[in-house]
Amino acid sequence: MGRKSTRNTIVETGLQVMFQSGYVGTSVRDIVAAAGVPQGCFTNHFRSKEQFTSEVLQHYFDNLKALIQDTLGDATLSPRDRLRRYLDAITSRLEDAHWRRGCLIGDLSLEAPGHSELLRHRLGEIFLEWRAPFAECIAAAQAQGEIDTQFAPDDLAEFLLSSWLGSILRMKVERNPEPLERFKRIAFATVFATKSQGEKV
Known part of the structure; x- marks a missing residue:
């Protein structure tokens, strides 16, 4: 296996630094210090902190898309169970971080739009791409009678992702999984219930 490139090292390290300090609280100096590289390495690879953060976002989203494929793409499960499996898989990842780390997409959505139009637009693109496989899975669940058809799949996918991100924010405050499990x-x-479902809240 080849050595990891300096560029990749900076991106992966920057991801961890931004998880800890946020977009505004992270400086280029913080990133290169954590990566153990000269500041010139950063400027050789990235035009600005904005461009760097956009690449960090893409790196994070690429990993998330792999998880989406593993869960929502699992043909051995019913579509509705695939949705639950995705949420359970994210819960497991958050547990590994002791409920201290959230979702970078959600974290940057709170901070970046007030400071960067580039990142605001990039986040908007990511949300659209992120929504698509959930809407497809929900549509399949509706076609099989697993989820009521009162709401359009795109709307339900938006609701799921937005509400889930809100639950992750509460989880970070409370430092326990109850906000996730409550959601x-x-x-x-309710909204993802089958017509004949007997679950109780």
């Missing part, structure tokens, strides 16, 4: 209990007993 799953209520969502799957």
Whole structure:
């Protein structure tokens, strides 16, 4: 296996620094110090902090898309169970971080739009791409009678992702999984319930 490139090292390190300090609280000096590289390495690879953060976002989203494929793309499960499996897989990842780390997309959505139009637009593009596989899975669940058809798949996908990100924010404050589990209990007993479902909230 070849050595990891300096560029990749800076991106992966920057991801961890931004998780800890946020977009505004992270400086280029913080990133290169954590990566153990001269500041000139950063400027050789990235035009600006904005461009760097856009690449960090893409790196994070690429990893997230792999998880989406593993869960929503699992043909051995029903579409509705695939949605639950995705949320459970994210919960497991957050547990590994002791409930201290959230979702970088959500974190940057709170901070970056007030400071960067480039990142605001990039986040908008990511949300559209992120929504698509969830809408497709929800549509399949509706076609199989697993989820009520009162709402359009795109709207339900938007609701799921937005509400889930809100639950992750609460989780970071409370430092426990209850906000995540509460969302799953209520969502799957209401908007993602089957017509004949007997689950209780």
